[in-house]
Amino acid sequence: MTLLRVDNLKKYFKKIKAVDGISFEVKKGEIFGLLGPNGAGKSTTISMISTLFKPTSGDIFFKGRSIFENPIEIRKNLGIVPQEIALYPTLSGYENLRFWGNAYGLRGKKLKIRIEEVSEIIGIKDRLKDKVEKYSGGMKRRINIGAALLHKPELLIMDEPTVGIDPQSRKHILDTVLSLNKKGMTVIYTSHYMEEVEYLCNRISIMDKGKIIATGTKDELINIVNGQKVINLKFDKISKELIRKIKDINYISQIEVLDDEIILTTVNENTIFKDIIDKVSETDSNILSIDVKKTNLESVFLHLTGKALRD
Missing domain, CATH: 3.30.70.100 (Alpha-Beta Plaits)
Incomplete structure (x- = not known):
């Protein structure tokens, strides 16, 4: 089943063609990779899927309906792990998760239970009371991921989630992605780290200069240069x-x-x-x-x- 379909999507900023006519599908239950160098157009694509940007032309369909005509449907089913850390440094990890839980409409006992569940998933339960400003880069990334999981999204988008972190935290994040996927979550994973995409993804689109230049499974793509x-x-x-x-x-x-x-x-x-x-x-x-x-x-x-x- 196709969960998300991107159809001839374009986003131009004056003379810059950030995204230039891309199309791809994300199937329910898969990890779909967007692989490309910095500046390829991955983050702009994610911003349009998230309904933060409107495209210059083209459309995106979630469960068969245009997200620009019906943005509420995808927003309530979408978790975003942005490239930049979206946390309040002077608040604790727990307070940050509570803030984002409230933003998703979670309250009281339900929110408390969900924070406990998420803190187990991201492996940071023993540091939740510490202020975020005392966290390492890897720990901040983990809380960033936790915030996106609180409302149990159907589709999780992770935009370069391992940039600038230590190897141990990186491995934990990759293993977390696999674990979430095994439990049924669909994931879009963007990276310019080839080995991460090879390790995680069922299917991959390679982006460069705003265009998708190849799509397929790892083996299908490697056959191009057989x-x-x-x-x-x-x-x-x-x-x-x-x-x-x-x-x-x-x-x-x-x-x-x-x-x-x-x-x-x-x-x-x-x-x-x-x-x-x-x-x-x-x-x-x-x-x-x-x-x-x-x-x-x-x-x-x-x-x-x-x-x-x-x-």
């Missing part, structure tokens, strides 16, 4: 001559140059190392390391856009 290899070459220095020499290898399909690294996509692994070494020997650069990457969503993104998925 037979290709991604090779990372690290050098002591990179010159224009070195780049020109490597570009002369005619079976390299993509090349990206970073500070001290060149990332190649190739369909010919058999002779690539010999050919690279031959070309490099004609320059004054030296190879420091060669790393052949396993085909993954990073490979797909590099193949489709000609650049790596990075901050």
